[in-house]
Amino acid sequence: MPSHTATSIAEWDWRYRVGFDSACRHRVRSAIETLQDPRERVLMEQIYDWATSFVSLHALLQTIVADGGALRAGNSVGAADAESLERLVEETDSAAILWLPAELHELVDELLEKLPIALRDAVTTLADRARRSVPRVPPHARLFEITFGEALDGLLRQDEACGEIPSLPRGRPVPSRDLVGYVERFLRRSLSDPRLRELFGEWTPPAIATVVTDGPGFGEYWPTEIARRRPSHDELIVYSNRDSRNVHSLRTTLHHELYPGHALFYDSARRSKQFVDHGATTLVEGWATWCEWHAAHDAASRFARCSRLRLHRFFAFDDAAAIAGRFTNEVILQGFSKSRARQLALHYFQYPGLLFSYSLGARWFEDLFERISPARFLTFLSERSWGDFFRLWSL
Ligand SMILES: [Zn+2]
Numbered sequence: 001m002p003s004h005t006a007t008s009i010a011e012w013d014w015r016y017r018v019g020f021d022s023a024c025r026h027r028v029r030s031a032i033e034t035l036q037d038p039r040e041r042v043l044m045e046q047i048y049d050w051a052t053s054f055v056s057l058h059a060l061l062q063t064i065v066a067d068g069g070a071l072r073a074g075n076s077v078g079a080a081d082a083e084s085l086e087r088l089v090e091e092t093d094s095a096a097i098l099w100l101p102a103e104l105h106e107l108v109d110e111l112l113e114k115l116p117i118a119l120r121d122a123v124t125t126l127a128d129r130a131r132r133s134v135p136r137v138p139p140h141a142r143l144f145e146i147t148f149g150e151a152l153d154g155l156l157r158q159d160e161a162c163g164e165i166p167s168l169p170r171g172r173p174v175p176s177r178d179l180v181g182y183v184e185r186f187l188r189r190s191l192s193d194p195r196l197r198e199l200f201g202e203w204t205p206p207a208i209a210t211v212v213t214d215g216p217g218f219g220e221y222w223p224t225e226i227a228r229r230r231p232s233h234d235e236l237i238v239y240s241n242r243d244s245r246n247v248h249s250l251r252t253t254l255h256h257e258l259y260p261g262h263a264l265f266y267d268s269a270r271r272s273k274q275f276v277d278h279g280a281t282t283l284v285e286g287w288a289t290w291c292e293w294h295a296a297h298d299a300a301s302r303f304a305r306c307s308r309l310r311l312h313r314f315f316a317f318d319d320a321a322a323i324a325g326r327f328t329n330e331v332i333l334q335g336f337s338k339s340r341a342r343q344l345a346l347h348y349f350q351y352p353g354l355l356f357s358y359s360l361g362a363r364w365f366e367d368l369f370e371r372i373s374p375a376r377f378l379t380f381l382s383e384r385s386w387g388d389f390f391r392l393w394s395l
Contacts, residue, residue: 007034008276012226015051015279016059016351019096020088025052035275039392040385044277046146047388054139055088055097057123057130058104058350061111064119085122092126098138098352100130101324103345135320138352144360147282149391155363156315162306168335169299171247176240179212183238183254190259196295201375205263206270209233216339218244218253221262221288223269226278234263243340248300255295260374261288271382280388281354286361290369293362307334308359314348315356323348364390371395 009031011017017024028048035041100108108127115123144152174182190196191204209231220237227235236257243249255261265287269276278284293305310330314323324345331341347355368377372395380395 007031008225008278010225010278012278012281012284013059015047015281015353016056017063018048018051019053019055020060020092021063022084031275031277035385037385040275040387040389043146043389043392044387047143050139050142050146053096054352055092055126056350056352057097057100057127058108058111058346060088060126061108061115061123064123065111065114082118082122085119089122089125092129094129094133097126097130097133098350099133099136099320100127101135101321101345101349103324103328103342104349105131107342107346137318137320137323138349140353140356141315143353144282144356147388147390148360148364151364151391152360154367155360156312162309164306165310165330165333166303166306167333168246168303168307169248171249171300173242173245174247174250176212176245179238179240179245179250180210182250183210183236183258186251186254187259190255190295196260199374200260200264200378201373203260203264203267203375203378205259206267207233208236208258208263210236210238212238212240214241215239216241216243216337216343218249219257221257221266223262223266223278225269234266236263241337241339243337248298248303251296252292252300252304255301256288256292259291260295261291265378268378268382269386272384272386274383275385275387277385277387280386281357282361282364282388282390283386284361285358286363286365289358289362290365290374294366294369303334305362307331308362310334311344311355312359368395 009028011024011027014024014028018028032041032044032048035044108130112120112123112127148155187205217239219239222231222235222237224231224234238244238250238253244253257263262284265284269278289308293301295301311327314327317323327345327348328338328341331344332338344355365374365377377395380393384393
C-alpha cells in the first residue's frame with residue numbers, strides 16, 4: 001500500500017477529462033491548491049488551463065461507457081447524465097471539440113452504439129461536430145512548451161539517427177497459454193541481471209498480479225492507487241495478439257511495463273512524502289519508454305526507439321487531414337497491424353500530447369542519464385513532488 005500521505009491526483013487521464021467532467025475538474029483544482037511550491041503550482045495551473053481548453057469525444061465516450069456498456073455511477077462521472085450532457089452540448093462549440101478524422105469514425109461509432117438511449121442524442125450532436133469541424137492538429141505543442149520550456153527544441157531534434165523506416169525484428173510468437181510463465185521468467189532473469197542492478201541499484205518492483213487478455217495493444221500497468229477495482233496488488237495486463245506476442249515486442253513491453261519500467265517507478269511514488277500527480281504522463285511514460293529503449297541493447301530496443309522517434313515528424317506537421325493516413329502507412333510499414341496504427345492515430349487526435357509524452361519524456365531521460373544513474377534520479381524524485389515538472393528540476 002502507498003506510504004505517502006501527501007495529496008495526489010489519482011486519475012491517470014484527468015487531462016483528457018477535465019474538458020467535460022466538472023467533478024474531475026473540481027478534484028484536480030483542489031489538489032493543485034495544496035501544492036506548497038509556487039513554481040509547481042503555476043506549472044500545474046498552466047497544464048490544467050490547457051486541458052480545459054478542449055473536449056475529446058473519445059475520452060468522453062470512454063468515460064460514459066465502461067466495462068461492456070454499463071453506465072458508470074453518476075457521482076464519479078460528471079458528464080454521464082442527460083442534463084450534464086445537454087449543458088456540455090451548449091457550452092462546447094466546434095472550436096473546443098477535437099476534430100475526428102475519418103480513420104477514427106468506426107472506433108467512435110462502436111462506442112456510440114453502447115450508449116444508453118437517453119444519452120445518445122446529445123453525444124451524437126457532439127460527434128457530428130467533431131466529424132465536421134475544420135481539420136486541426138491537436139494542441140500538443142503547447143503542453144510540451146509548458147512542460148519542458150526551452151529544452152523542447154533539443155528533444156525534438158534527435159530524429160536523424162532514425163532516418164530509415166525501421167522494421168520490427170521477426171521473432172517466434174509466445175503462445176498465449178505461456179504468457180504468464182514468460183512474465184515470471186522475464187522478471188527472474190531481469191532481477192539478477194548485473195547490468196540492470198548497477199543502473200537501478202536496490203530499487204525493486206512491488207508484488208504484482210499478471211492478467212492475460214485478448215485485445216489490441218501490448219500491456220498496461222495498473223498501480224492500486226489508480227485502478228478502478230481497487231485490487232490488493234498492482235496489476236500487469238498483457239494483451240494477447242499478433243503484435244504483442246512477438247517475443248521481441250514482448251520483451252520490450254515487459255521492460256516498459258514491469259522492470260525497470262512502471263512497476264519499479266511506482267515504488268518511488270510510494271516513498272514520496274509530497275504531491276503525486278498520477279496523470280503526469282510525460283514523467284510516467286517517459287521513464288517507462290527510456291527503460292524500453294535502454295534496459296536491453298538489442299535489435300528490438302533499437303527498433304522501439306526508432307519507431308517512436310520517427311513519429312516526431314508529425315509533431316510540427318500542420319496538414320491535419322493528411323496525418324491520419326500517413327500515420328497508418330508509417331506504422332504498417334514498420335511491421336505492425338492496422339489496429340496498432342489506428343490506436344496511435346487515436347492517441348494523436350483525441351488525446352493531445354499522449355503520443356509524444358512517451359518519446360519526449362524518454363529523450364529527456366536519455367540526456368539526464370548521460371550524467372547521473374537512474375537509481376539517483378529515483379532517490380531525487382522520492383524527495384520531491386511527482387509531476388511533469390521537468391523544467392524546474394536541476395540535477
Ligand atoms: Zn506505459
